[in-house]
Amino acid sequence: MKRLKKYEREIEFCSYCPKLCRFSCPVAKVTCSEASTPTGKMTILKLIKDGAFEFTPEAAELMYQCSGCLLSRAYCEHVIEVIGAFEAARAIAVEKGIAPKRVMEFGAAFTKAGNPYAKNFGAELRDLTSGRHLQKAPMLLFTGCTMAHYFPETIKHAAKVLERLGVDFEILAEDGLCCGYPMFATGHEKILEEHKTRLAKKLAGHETIVSLCPTCVWFLKTHYQKPGLISAGAISHATEFLSTRLGALKLKSKVEGKIVYHDPCHLGRYLGIYDPPREILNQISANGFTEFHESRERSECCGGGGGLPIAHPGIARGIGMHKIRQFQQLGGELLATACPMCERMLERSGKEAGGVKVRDLISLIAENID
Amino acid sequence: MAHFSHAYAQGCSIYFSVASTGRTLGDRLKRYDDLWNDALEACMKADGALSHHHGIGMLKAKWMETELGGASPLLKGLKRAIDPKGIMNPGKLGI
Amino acid sequence: MRGQECPRPEDKDMSTDNKIVKALEWLGNLLGKNRVISDQASLVIYSRDIFMPGYLDLREGKIQNLPAAACFPETVEEVAKVISRARENRIPVIAYGAGSGVLGGTIPVTGGIMLDLKRMREIRSVNKIAHTVEVEAGVMGEDLERHLIREGFTLGHFPSSIYCSTVGGWLSTRSAGQLSAKYGKIEDLVISLEGVLADGSVFHTRNTPRSATGPDLDQILVGSEGTLAIITAAVLAISPLPAKKIYRGFAFNDVPSGLEAMRVLLQKELVPAALRLYDPIDTGFNQAKLSGPDSGCLLVIGYEGANDELTELKSKLGFARLLEMGATDLGEAPGLKWLEHRYAVSYNRSKIMASPGALLDTIEVSVIWRDALELYQKVAAAVSKLGLVMAHFSHAWREGVCIYFSFLVNDPDPEKLRQKHLEAWKTAMEACLEIGASISHHHGIGLHRAEWLKKELGVGHEILQKLKNEIDPHHILNPEKLGFGEKA
Numbered sequence: 001m002k003r004l005k006k007y008e009r010e011i012e013f014c015s016y017c018p019k020l021c022r023f024s025c026p027v028a029k030v031t032c033s034e035a036s037t038p039t040g041k042m043t044i045l046k047l048i049k050d051g052a053f054e055f056t057p058e059a060a061e062l063m064y065q066c067s068g069c070l071l072s073r074a075y076c077e078h079v080i081e082v083i084g085a086f087e088a089a090r091a092i093a094v095e096k097g098i099a100p101k102r103v104m105e106f107g108a109a110f111t112k113a114g115n116p117y118a119k120n121f122g123a124e125l126r127d128l129t130s131g132r133h134l135q136k137a138p139m140l141l142f143t144g145c146t147m148a149h150y151f152p153e154t155i156k157h158a159a160k161v162l163e164r165l166g167v168d169f170e171i172l173a174e175d176g177l178c179c180g181y182p183m184f185a186t187g188h189e190k191i192l193e194e195h196k197t198r199l200a201k202k203l204a205g206h207e208t209i210v211s212l213c214p215t216c217v218w219f220l221k222t223h224y225q226k227p228g229l230i231s232a233g234a235i236s237h238a239t240e241f242l243s244t245r246l247g248a249l250k251l252k253s254k255v256e257g258k259i260v261y262h263d264p265c266h267l268g269r270y271l272g273i274y275d276p277p278r279e280i281l282n283q284i285s286a287n288g289f290t291e292f293h294e295s296r297e298r299s300e301c302c303g304g305g306g307g308l309p310i311a312h313p314g315i316a317r318g319i320g321m322h323k324i325r326q327f328q329q330l331g332g333e334l335l336a337t338a339c340p341m342c343e344r345m346l347e348r349s350g351k352e353a354g355g356v357k358v359r360d361l362i363s364l365i366a367e368n369i370d
Numbered sequence: 371m372a373h374f375s376h377a378y379a380q381g382c383s384i385y386f387s388v389a390s391t392g393r394t395l396g397d398r399l400k401r402y403d404d405l406w407n408d409a410l411e412a413c414m415k416a417d418g419a420l421s422h423h424h425g426i427g428m429l430k431a432k433w434m435e436t437e438l439g440g441a442s443p444l445l446k447g448l449k450r451a452i453d454p455k456g457i458m459n460p461g462k463l464g465i
Numbered sequence: 466m467r468g469q470e471c472p473r474p475e476d477k478d479m480s481t482d483n484k485i486v487k488a489l490e491w492l493g494n495l496l497g498k499n500r501v502i503s504d505q506a507s508l509v510i511y512s513r514d515i516f517m518p519g520y521l522d523l524r525e526g527k528i529q530n531l532p533a534a535a536c537f538p539e540t541v542e543e544v545a546k547v548i549s550r551a552r553e554n555r556i557p558v559i560a561y562g563a564g565s566g567v568l569g570g571t572i573p574v575t576g577g578i579m580l581d582l583k584r585m586r587e588i589r590s591v592n593k594i595a596h597t598v599e600v601e602a603g604v605m606g607e608d609l610e611r612h613l614i615r616e617g618f619t620l621g622h623f624p625s626s627i628y629c630s631t632v633g634g635w636l637s638t639r640s641a642g643q644l645s646a647k648y649g650k651i652e653d654l655v656i657s658l659e660g661v662l663a664d665g666s667v668f669h670t671r672n673t674p675r676s677a678t679g680p681d682l683d684q685i686l687v688g689s690e691g692t693l694a695i696i697t698a699a700v701l702a703i704s705p706l707p708a709k710k711i712y713r714g715f716a717f718n719d720v721p722s723g724l725e726a727m728r729v730l731l732q733k734e735l736v737p738a739a740l741r742l743y744d745p746i747d748t749g750f751n752q753a754k755l756s757g758p759d760s761g762c763l764l765v766i767g768y769e770g771a772n773d774e775l776t777e778l779k780s781k782l783g784f785a786r787l788l789e790m791g792a793t794d795l796g797e798a799p800g801l802k803w804l805e806h807r808y809a810v811s812y813n814r815s816k817i818m819a820s821p822g823a824l825l826d827t828i829e830v831s832v833i834w835r836d837a838l839e840l841y842q843k844v845a846a847a848v849s850k851l852g853l854v855m856a857h858f859s860h861a862w863r864e865g866v867c868i869y870f871s872f873l874v875n876d877p878d879p880e881k882l883r884q885k886h887l888e889a890w891k892t893a894m895e896a897c898l899e900i901g902a903s904i905s906h907h908h909g910i911g912l913h914r915a916e917w918l919k920k921e922l923g924v925g926h927e928i929l930q931k932l933k934n935e936i937d938p939h940h941i942l943n944p945e946k947l948g949f950g951e952k953a
Contacts, residue, residue, distance in 0.1 A: 009819075016520060019515070032584045053509065076812075376675070379595075418673060420676070421677040438679075438682065441670055444694070451934065
């Protein structure tokens with residue numbers, strides 16, 4: 001329980017709070033259960049921390065009911081981020097072997113492949129770029145595993161855009177092409193530590209790292225760069241990298257239709273990147289774009305973060321549906337975002353709602369240049 | 371004829387005045403009853419309230435069940451609770 | 466688990482455990498297994514609302530009052546089925562919104578089923594001609610308000626719990642929003658109700674602005690805290706979104722002069738939207754950011770409305786009147802800051818409660834202007850012997866005002882702390898009864914105020930108790946709340 005001590009302030013403040021972030025929690029919006037709320041989960045943790053309630057598998061289930069979207073922070077005068085305490089609790093749950101079965105299996109599967117998708121990404125990526133960009137270069141394009149798994153085309157698009165800009169870069173084509181966040185989020189500390197050691201070696205010798213995935217950017221910054229595991233000076237998301245360079249590209253056409261932009265939680269609230277994607281959209285769209293009812297610091301989650309799709313896939317889908325319904329109410333024709341997990345979640349929920357066109361900004365750029 | 375005599379942000383009171391006649395007293399009474407029946411049936415169908423400010427008394431009593439929209443057990447329960455022998459103004463309000 | 470005790474009603478036919486097992490079975494059949502939860506961790510959360518003794522239990526690691534299950538109906542018909550079955554099986558049902566009540570109104574003291582209404586969360590329609598919204602009981606306040614804003618309207622109901630309370634909860638407790646002077650309390654906004662009576666019958670009261678069709682049944686149910694019926698939806702009056710908001714702060718030398726100014730504004734047709742007077746301690750403690758030290762009593766006033774000209778004129782006349790009555794103009798800043806941070810005060814509770822041996826609670830009461838100062842002074846003097854007490858006058862009407870006391874007491878001994886807490890409440894409640902004020906303005910009764918409610922209502926409570934016995938003879942609906950004891 002030492003791990004929980006670190007989050008004493010959060011646990012105490014949230015347990016005694018009259019639930020002031022209550023309405024904002026996307027998980028609680030889906031389950032409707034009071035136990036799923038940030039206050040509910042923190043209260044259970046307080047009782048566990050104080051030795052008044054046993055850390056049962058049922059309590060562990062609850063600890064996994066959080067996408068780590070940080071939206072509740074936007075409504076908290078104490079600026080509390082609840083996810084840290086839940087991550088600590090998840091690590092305890094895994095260690096005790098009381099984490100949900102799906103989570104335990106997820107860890108085992110990850111260990112085998114070095115990524116969450118049981119795939120040989122090394123070979124796939126070498127094929128994808130026809131052998132180009134595999135030589136050592138100062139800039140590393142870290143595609144992230146989710147992009148490589150679900151949207152390999154976007155990687156091609158990113159390569160095209162960078163080539164047109166004349167950037168010299170290397171694509172990391174490794175089986176273990178995962179920053180490790182999925183293990184971090186689900187409490188698999190040991191697996192994560194081993195994975196980090198392996199990946200850090202691959203990341204050595206690059207001055208800058210650009211990723212197509214905001215989760216990777218945040219995780220590489222906080223869990224590799226900050227503790228000094230890697231030497232890269234700058235780690236940035238593709239939208240940051242491209243928003244200032246887009247002027248050098250000649251657009252042959254512009255994106256038509258009513259575009260609505262979804263702020264990925266890891267890009268927005270985690271990294272504070274709100275304007276670069278919007279600047280890109282303003283440049284490449286024919287008629288500008290529309291915001292969701294809530295955007296930027298108050299943007300609502302897609303359901304994909306925090307290992308939620310692994311531990312509670314039904315809740316994750318429900319969160320995505322909420323977002324899709326809003327998109328449809330707004331009369332949107334194209335849902336633009338800048339995160340492969342958001343794209344995946346929204347596309348899947350969109351399918352259930354009759355089909356929604358979801359695209360990454362990188363693809364939208366690539367499709368409108370020669 | 372009618373005038374709209376009380377108005378609120380949500381709606382208003384319609385105040386109908388009626389005049390009619392008939393050959394015999396029986397005709398006139400029947401016309402009177404028909405008129406009330408038709409008017410209040412129409413009111414109930416249109417989701418209006420039976421009364422804006424004159425009340426229910428005996429005249430409108432038989433429509434009270436509909437007026438209360440399923441909540442009559444509450445009113446009847448209240449009546450039974452505080453006037454179990456029904457000695458207070460019996461036969462009014464449809465309870 | 467320590468200190469777990471789950472008292473449940475006596476039953477001759479079935480053991481309690483058996484009854485719970487059965488309840489889980491029929492609930493699962495009625496609603497589907499995924500809409501019934503019964504794991505201990507979740508039930509611990511449903512065992513408390515934000516009633517202070519529950520917080521003290523939490524601090525002391527005490528777990529009690531676990532319900533048998535929580536269930537999530539989605540339609541009024543499903544609610545009716547649950548109620549009917551519960552009645553047949555003699556098992557209590559406790560209507561639950563978001564659990565932010567401060568008086569224990571949703572604590573399952575006799576066990577039973579938590580009827581969580583948050584899956585009834587549809588905003589069915591906004592009628593732009595009649596200026597009404599039809600909304601289900603489980604919709605969270607902030608979600609409703611944001612929806613209405615997008616439609617060009619406002620409910621005008623802004624309790625500081627708006628982020629953590631539901632429409633059903635508001636209706637159950639007769640809640641008040643911070644702009645009550647303009648928009649009224651929730652009972653003033655009710656046009657009609659949908660719900661289920663204790664016998665399982667579904668009702669829809671008439672959707673009309675006013676009527677003369679017997680006693681107003683809506684008004685019997687509003688404030689009944691789930692003891693007479695389950696409210697599943699309501700038609701509420703809405704207002705056009707205000708185009709103009711004019712907020713300002715003024716300072717008065719003392720409470721009497723501030724109170725007098727409030728009364729005059731309300732009675733001289735200069736009714737604002739927000740009108741709040743803070744006593745010197747509350748001014749310094751909570752509103753320090755707004756007004757600086759030694760500014761006497763802060764008065765926050767705000768006019769808003771859809772008609773710019775009218776709003777400006779009213780504010781001009783209102784502010785002039787305040788100056789005539791000896792106020793010092795503090796400018797726009799304190800008013801705007803209040804507006805921006807108006808829900809912030811509730812966050813203080815965490816800071817206090819996280820320090821062992823301390824507690825912060827609030828008591829809101831209602832009193833006519835003639836007696837307001839006397840009640841304020843009496844309670845403040847008595848409670849200050851126990852700890853720090855402060856007050857603001859948070860809602861004002863032509864006839865009187867709500868006094869909202871906040872008090873902070875300390876004691877390293879948990880038992881003594883509880884005693885001090887109760888003592889403070891007792892003092893305030895007895896002062897109300899003595900003066901003829903009402904023991905609650907908008908938080909309701911729940912468990913905590915039950916005994917004082919009986920004294921306040923006198924024979925009125927006997928009538929309510931008889932009504933309860935008549936329509937809910939087995940006391941299935943939220944037992945022991947509102948002072949409804951065992952059937953007489």
